[in-house]
Amino acid sequence: MTAPFAFQVFATDGEARRSEIATPHGVIRTPAFMPVGTQATVKGLLPENVRAAGADIVLGNTYHLMLRPGAERIAALGGLHRFMNWPHPILTDSGGFQVMSLATLRKIDADGVTFRSHLDGSSHRLTPERAVEVQTLLGADIAMQLDECVRLPASTEDLSRAVRLSIAWAERSKRAFESAPAGRALFAIVQGGDDPDLRKESARALVDMDFQGYAVGGLAVGEPQAVMLRMIEAVVPRLPAARPRYLMGVGTPDDLLQAVARGIDMFDCVMPTRNGRHGLAFTRFGPVNLKNARHADDPRPLDPESTCAAARDYSRAYLHHLVKANEMLGAILLSTINIAYYQELMAGMRAAIDARRFADFAEMTTARWQAGDLPPA
Amino acid sequence: MTAPFAFQVFATDGEARRSEIATPHGVIRTPAFMPVGTQATVKGLLPENVRAAGADIVLGNTYHLMLRPGAERIAALGGLHRFMNWPHPILTDSGGFQVMSLATLRKIDADGVTFRSHLDGSSHRLTPERAVEVQTLLGADIAMQLDECVRLPASTEDLSRAVRLSIAWAERSKRAFESAPAGRALFAIVQGGDDPDLRKESARALVDMDFQGYAVGGLAVGEPQAVMLRMIEAVVPRLPAARPRYLMGVGTPDDLLQAVARGIDMFDCVMPTRNGRHGLAFTRFGPVNLKNARHADDPRPLDPESTCAAARDYSRAYLHHLVKANEMLGAILLSTINIAYYQELMAGMRAAIDARRFADFAEMTTARWQAGDLPPA
Numbered sequence: 001m002t003a004p005f006a007f008q009v010f011a012t013d014g015e016a017r018r019s020e021i022a023t024p025h026g027v028i029r030t031p032a033f034m035p036v037g038t039q040a041t042v043k044g045l046l047p048e049n050v051r052a053a054g055a056d057i058v059l060g061n062t063y064h065l066m067l068r069p070g071a072e073r074i075a076a077l078g079g080l081h082r083f084m085n086w087p088h089p090i091l092t093d094s095g096g097f098q099v100m101s102l103a104t105l106r107k108i109d110a111d112g113v114t115f116r117s118h119l120d121g122s123s124h125r126l127t128p129e130r131a132v133e134v135q136t137l138l139g140a141d142i143a144m145q146l147d148e149c150v151r152l153p154a155s156t157e158d159l160s161r162a163v164r165l166s167i168a169w170a171e172r173s174k175r176a177f178e179s180a181p182a183g184r185a186l187f188a189i190v191q192g193g194d195d196p197d198l199r200k201e202s203a204r205a206l207v208d209m210d211f212q213g214y215a216v217g218g219l220a221v222g223e224p225q226a227v228m229l230r231m232i233e234a235v236v237p238r239l240p241a242a243r244p245r246y247l248m249g250v251g252t253p254d255d256l257l258q259a260v261a262r263g264i265d266m267f268d269c270v271m272p273t274r275n276g277r278h279g280l281a282f283t284r285f286g287p288v289n290l291k292n293a294r295h296a297d298d299p300r301p302l303d304p305e306s307t308c309a310a311a312r313d314y315s316r317a318y319l320h321h322l323v324k325a326n327e328m329l330g331a332i333l334l335s336t337i338n339i340a341y342y343q344e345l346m347a348g349m350r351a352a353i354d355a356r357r358f359a360d361f362a363e364m365t366t367a368r369w370q371a372g373d374l375p376p377a
Numbered sequence: 378m379t380a381p382f383a384f385q386v387f388a389t390d391g392e393a394r395r396s397e398i399a400t401p402h403g404v405i406r407t408p409a410f411m412p413v414g415t416q417a418t419v420k421g422l423l424p425e426n427v428r429a430a431g432a433d434i435v436l437g438n439t440y441h442l443m444l445r446p447g448a449e450r451i452a453a454l455g456g457l458h459r460f461m462n463w464p465h466p467i468l469t470d471s472g473g474f475q476v477m478s479l480a481t482l483r484k485i486d487a488d489g490v491t492f493r494s495h496l497d498g499s500s501h502r503l504t505p506e507r508a509v510e511v512q513t514l515l516g517a518d519i520a521m522q523l524d525e526c527v528r529l530p531a532s533t534e535d536l537s538r539a540v541r542l543s544i545a546w547a548e549r550s551k552r553a554f555e556s557a558p559a560g561r562a563l564f565a566i567v568q569g570g571d572d573p574d575l576r577k578e579s580a581r582a583l584v585d586m587d588f589q590g591y592a593v594g595g596l597a598v599g600e601p602q603a604v605m606l607r608m609i610e611a612v613v614p615r616l617p618a619a620r621p622r623y624l625m626g627v628g629t630p631d632d633l634l635q636a637v638a639r640g641i642d643m644f645d646c647v648m649p650t651r652n653g654r655h656g657l658a659f660t661r662f663g664p665v666n667l668k669n670a671r672h673a674d675d676p677r678p679l680d681p682e683s684t685c686a687a688a689r690d691y692s693r694a695y696l697h698h699l700v701k702a703n704e705m706l707g708a709i710l711l712s713t714i715n716i717a718y719y720q721e722l723m724a725g726m727r728a729a730i731d732a733r734r735f736a737d738f739a740e741m742t743t744a745r746w747q748a749g750d751l752p753p754a
Contacts, residue, residue: 039698039699039702039704040695040698040699041699041704041705041706043704043705043706044705044706044709045706046706046709046710068698068701068702069673069694069697069698069701073673073674073694076674077674077676077692077694077695078676082692083692083694083695083698084695085690085691085695296446296450297450297453297454299454299455313462314462315454315459315460317446317450317454317460318417318454318460318461318462320446321416321417321445321446321460322416322417322418324445324446325416325445327416327418327420328418328420328421328705328708328709329418329420329421329422329423331705332421332423332705332709333423
């Protein structure tokens with residue numbers, strides 16, 4: 001029997017919550033960070049290494065997967081879990097965000113969006129119903145409604161129109177999702193850009209429809225962190241306590257800390273893998289740029305106290321060499337180290353919430369980042 | 378106490394031999410295939426995965442490592458084993474081959490070779506003594522003499538001159554190696570191009586100097602396999618039975634089978650990793666090109682009977698997708714699969730020699746390759 005979708009809060013500390021989401025493919029411990037598996041792979045990592053780094057769930061991108069290899073093909077092959085050899089929970093986005101950022105010749109209308117593939121120029125159409133269908137074919141444990149994400153800065157008119165369109169699409173998504181297999185969940189997405197009133201309006205309308213979870217979308221698109229945090233503060237009090245809250249596409253370690261303090265449960269971001277491929281490590285000491293020549297002769301590991309073997313077993317000199325030599329192993333090790341650091345940070349937050357010491361934890365963590373990297377050996 | 382270098386033959390079958398080489402960092406089971414770790418990494422693989430694939434030893438490239446990050450730097454960091462987190466045996470080449478194929482503005486004289494780095498144009502000099510010094514700094518368990526490798530086709534005059542130069546350099550290398558730490562070994566390299574008489578002359582002179590092992594160099598440079606095998610047949614009978622024999626830069630799975638049948642013990646080649654990065658898998662069924670559209674909907678693994686999890690746990694459809702999408706994981710999985718297949722082939726040869734059934738094994742293996750890949754599902 002398939003486990004039903006369920007959400008349970010075990011501890012709170014201020015707005016921060018430590019909870020669990022049960023899905024057909026297992027439990028997600030929150031606050032949770034979801035590594036991004038854009039094209040059915042978390043770039044550079046074997047799935048068992050994603051798991052070993054501490055991840056309970058990964059994200060798949062509907063836009064990429066519907067274009068290549070195709071949702072129907074993945075379904076025929078047994079679904080995304082089997083396809084990518086990841087038997088744990090998967091959340092898929094709706095494709096809307098990538099349509100706006102990657103596709104060409106977009107044409108949005110009340111019914112959906114028509115666009116051309118960035119891969120081969122072929123024409124495709126995504127409607128709320130098709131986005132649900134694609135995600136159902138992929139077999140996502142958690143699917144997202146199709147929404148319209150507006151680039152900031154934007155006029156109130158544009159933001160308002162997008163909010164209303166996203167609300168209408170939420171309703172259609174919910175109806176389409178009624179025939180999805182039992183146990184799977186559909187989340188709505190709160191839009192409204194940097195306008196707190198629109199954010200509240202969006203949240204209110206979506207909550208009235210009673211979704212299994214709520215995301216805050218359209219942030220981390222270049223606005224200052226303070227704006228993002230204000231939007232979270234406007235939205236979270238209007239979301240039901242009994243539903244998970246997901247801040248999409250965020251962010252830096254500090255973003256995660258700040259957002260959890262404001263009641264967010266879930267995150268996804270390409271930052272740990274993308275920055276890893278470019279020689280940047282996230283550590284307890286803050287970001288460390290392995291391209292920097294100061295590491296060239298440094299025999300010390302990146303962080304001897306890391307839970308991640310890659311951060312302990314290789315010298316900074318070696319990581320520097322791999323990055324300079326453009327070796328795949330540099331990207332592999334730094335992506336692994338970064339995913340593990342993000343997971344370690346989430347685990348630290350979960351333990352701190354349980355102990356009702358979240359503010360202390362946040363302060364200590366931030367202080368360690370600000371003290372910076374180890375001094376030269 | 379450091380283990381001394383030792384070589385022991387446990388079984389023979391025709392010319393084929395199953396033996397072990399003891400080094401300060403452990404035992405190499407032969408016939409052995411050495412994955413190539415050009416820049417202190419076997420491209421795309423974690424060292425523990427190289428080991429898990431069955432490799433006892435990897436090769437490091439003196440030319441690359443002396444230019445970046447530098448031999449003195451690696452020595453200061455504790456040597457190549459520690460640098461690349463590979464605590465098992467390492468063989469380094471002398472740098473001569475890459476100087477000829479990669480460096481610019483080469484100028485060879487009786488004393489050595491001056492060249493410019495392909496990385497930054499900086500000027501460097503390699504002599505027999507410096508090649509030994511660099512390899513000693515790296516900490517290689519097995520070092521190679523500096524030789525001159527001539528491109529084929531070449532005139533008898535050119536080949537003969539290179540043979541005589543390589544013999545003179547062998548003598549100087551041996552003298553320079555006398556101060557190397559105990560337990561390490563230096564191998565000589567038989568040259569002579571495609572001229573059997575020169576090959577014999579080269580072998581005779583080098584054997585008179587009594588090296589701890591002998592390589593056959595200057596092959597796998599584009600000549601037909603039959604020429605390569607004739608050269609092996611000319612050289613091997615002139616090499617002492619009590620010393621390991623190493624065929625440099627070879628080759629395809631069939632090359633390995635043919636050369637072991639003619640008495641070769643060790644191999645290195647970039648083929649499994651380079652081809653893996655380009656979508657080609659080596660399997661029991663022969664080479665399989667994962668770029669081919671026939672795999673796009675194939676739910677079957679590459680080889681359900683492989684000893685390598687990567688060949689069993691991922692569908693051909695997924696591998697095809699990763700290769701088409703140019704995802705790092707495609708290169709990682711296929712490089713792993715290929716290294717594991719090469720190791721599986723060597724293990725099969727070793728077992729067959731022990732059982733004195735090498736000819737049967739070679740025939741069955743070849744027949745399976747020739748029958749080709751699995752028919753469509």
